[in-house]
Amino acid sequence: MKKIFFGAVIAAILSASTSTASAxxxxxKLRPNQTLLLYPQGQSVNEGIAGGPIESNxxxxxxxxxxxxxxxxxxxxxxxxxxxxxxxxxxxxxxxxGGGYKYVSSFNEGVYVAEWxxxxxxxxxxxxxxxxxxxxxxxxxxxQNAFRYCRAHAAEWKIxxxxxxxxxxxxxxxxxxxxxxxxxxxxPDFSVLVYPVITIHRPLTHNGTRANLLGKDAVWKDRNKxxxxxxxxxxxxxxxxxxxxxxxxxxxxxxxTYIVLCEDDKTVPAENSLMYYxxxxxxxxxxxxxxxxxxxxxxxxxxxxxxxxxxxxxSYARPYFEQTLERWLSAQRSR
Numbered sequence: 024m025k026k027i028f029f030g031a032v033i034a035a036i037l038s039a040s041t042s043t044a045s046a047x048x049x050x051x052k053l054r055p056n057q058t059l060l061l062y063p064q065g066q067s068v069n070e071g072i073a074g075g076p077i078e079s080n081x082x083x084x085x086x087x088x089x090x091x092x093x094x095x096x097x098x099x100x101x102x103x104x105x106x107x108x109x110x111x112x113x114x115x116x117x118x119x120x121g122g123g124y125k126y127v128s129s130f131n132e133g134v135y136v137a138e139w140x141x142x143x144x145x146x147x148x149x150x151x152x153x154x155x156x157x158x159x160x161x162x163x164x165x166x167q168n169a170f171r172y173c174r175a176h177a178a179e180w181k182i183x184x185x186x187x188x189x190x191x192x193x194x195x196x197x198x199x200x201x202x203x204x205x206x207x208x209x210x211p212d213f214s215v216l217v218y219p220v221i222t223i224h225r226p227l228t229h230n231g232t233r234a235n236l237l238g239k240d241a242v243w244k245d246r247n248k249x250x251x252x253x254x255x256x257x258x259x260x261x262x263x264x265x266x267x268x269x270x271x272x273x274x275x276x277x278x279x280t281y282i283v284l285c286e287d288d289k290t291v292p293a294e295n296s297l298m299y300y301x302x303x304x305x306x307x308x309x310x311x312x313x314x315x316x317x318x319x320x321x322x323x324x325x326x327x328x329x330x331x332x333x334x335x336x337x338s339y340a341r342p343y344f345e346q347t348l349e350r351w352l353s354a355q356r357s358r
Contacts, residue, residue: 047090049092049129049130049134049135049329050130050328050329050330051134051135051138051329053106053134053137053138053141054134055104055105055106055137055149056105056106056107057104057105058102058103058104058105059072059102059103059105059172060072060100060101060102061076061101061102061103061165061168061169062075062076062099062101065099072168072172074168074171076153076161076164076165077160077161077164078158078160078161079098079158080098080153080154080155080156080158080161081156081157081158082096082097082098082153082154082156083098084096086100087126088129089126091128091130091131092128092129092130092131092133092134093122093126093127093128093129094122094126094127094128094129094151095122095125095126095127095154096154097126097127097151097152097153097154098153098154100151101150101151101152101153101165102151103148103149103150103151103169103172104133104134104137104147104148104149104151105146105147105148106137106140106141106146106147106148106149107141107146107180108140108141108142108143108144108145108146110144111144111145111146111180111181111182112143112144112145112356113181113182113183113184113356114144114145114146114182114183114184114185114186114352114355114356115145115146115147115148115173115177115180115182115184115185115186116136116140116145116146116147116148116185116186116187116188116215116352117148117150117166117169117170117173117185117186117187117188117200117211118132118133118136118137118147118148118149118150118187118188118189118193119150119152119162119166119187119188119189119190119193119194119196119197119200120132120133120136120149120150120151120189120190120193121189121190121191121192121193121194121321121323122191122192122193123191123192123229123231123232123235124154124155124162124192124195124231124232124235124236125154125231125235126154127151127152127193128190128191128193128321128323129149129151130325130329131321131323131324131325131329132190132191132193132217132323132324133149133151134149135323135324135325135326135329136149136188136323136324137149138324139324139345143349143352145352146180146182148169148173150165150166150169152165152166152196153165154235155235155236156235157235157236157237157238157239157242159236159237159263159267162196162199162236163196163199163200163203166187166196166197166199166200167200167204167205167209170185170187170200170208170209170211171208171209173185174208184212184213184355184356185211185212186211186212186213186214186215186278186352186355187200187201187211187213187214187215188214188215188216188217189215189216189217189219190217190218190219190321190323191217191218191219191220191229191232191290191291191320191321192220192229192231192232192235192236193219194216194217194218194219194220194221195219195220195221195232195236195267195269197211197214197215197216197219198214198216198219198221198269198299199267199269200214201214201277201278201280202269202272202273202274202277203266203269203272210276210278211278212278212355213278213279213280213281213352213355214277214278214279214280214281215280215281215283215348215352216280216281216282216283216296216299217282217283217284217323218283218284218285218288218290218291218296218320218321219282219284219291219295219296219299220232220291220295221268221269221270221295221296221298221299222268222269222270222294222295222298223236223237223263223264223267223268224264224268227292227294227295227298228268228295229290229291236267237260237263237264237267243256243257243260269299270298270299270301270302273299273302273303273305273306273308274306275306275307275308277303277306277308278308279308279309279310279355279358280299280300280303280308280309280310280311281310281311281312281347281348281351281352282296282299282300282310282311282312282313283312283313283314283315283344283348284296284313284314284315285314285315285316285317285318285319285320285322285337286314286315286316286317287316287317287318287319288318288319288320289319289320290319290320290321291320293314296312296314300312309358311347311351313343313344313347315337315340315344317336317339318336318337318340319336319337322335322336322337322341326338326341
């Protein structure tokens with residue numbers, strides 16, 4: 024597929040997206056060096072830049088984009104934004120923004136992350152993955168296809184290490200990539216989880232993440248079925264809740280992991296990160312975790328540079344967070 028084709032398609036996508044909302048640009052001049060559709064011929068054919076989709080997510084209509092960069096209703100137009108530093112250090116991060124599997128926080132947990140990474144010589148791929156809409160395989164399939172594409176071009180880009188980073192529900196997606204990978208190509212070399220959702224079980228899960236990923240409880244509990252069909256559905260539901268409660272899937276081959284969160288997070292309880300970290304310790308996976316007393320949820324990379332002085336509730340801890348993350352990422356390159 025020629026690059027000019029992708030450019031025309033992406034321009035059309037952005038035009039359709041912004042027509043549905045009063046969207047503003049991110050508070051940075053940074054834009055992707057390249058944007059590629061994961062499935063340029065849609066979901067009806069098994070073709071794409073790294074293999075076709077497993078299934079449709081059932082969504083239709085235009086994407087939506089809010090003033091704060093929350094991008095929603097992503098379906099056929101799932102894509103990756105690629106950012107290349109002037110002096111690559113050999114490391115790449117595939118970024119999974121959060122949004123409860125309802126939208127992608129494309130500014131706070133996307134382009135602002137890329138700007139921070141580029142300043143440190145790290146190549147970045149931000150995945151604008153399809154919303155699951157109850158089709159649980161869909162987001163992970165998109166991220167794994169992003170890994171396949173980036174691995175295939177690693178030598179060209181002077182990349183020798185590719186990790187994953189995720190925020191909130193994107194943290195759940197990054198942890199899924201870190202525990203449910205199919206092979207060495209889709210296995211991240213390291214993982215960064217920022218206030219991640221880990222479990223699907225109540226009461227510690229984030230209910231929106233659970234419902235959007237696996238479908239609403241009422242769908243699974245529907246008794247308007249034959250007895251055998253109902254019992255089969257219950258077994259499948261129980262199986263999926265166990266698999267997507269990702270602390271259950273950690274093993275000795277889970278990649279080295281950095282976790283960061285705030286104790287006062289009312290959206291995703293701190294126990295999510297703690298249970299994942301405990302399993303990392305159990306299997307002797309090299310790990311590091313930082314828990315800050317205040318800051319809540321969703322602070323991402325929206326520093327005062329982007330939101331204005333006094334509007335960054337995580338400002339007191341951000342320099343230390345950035346310092347430890349930079350040190351940890353640097354240490355991974357020497358592993």
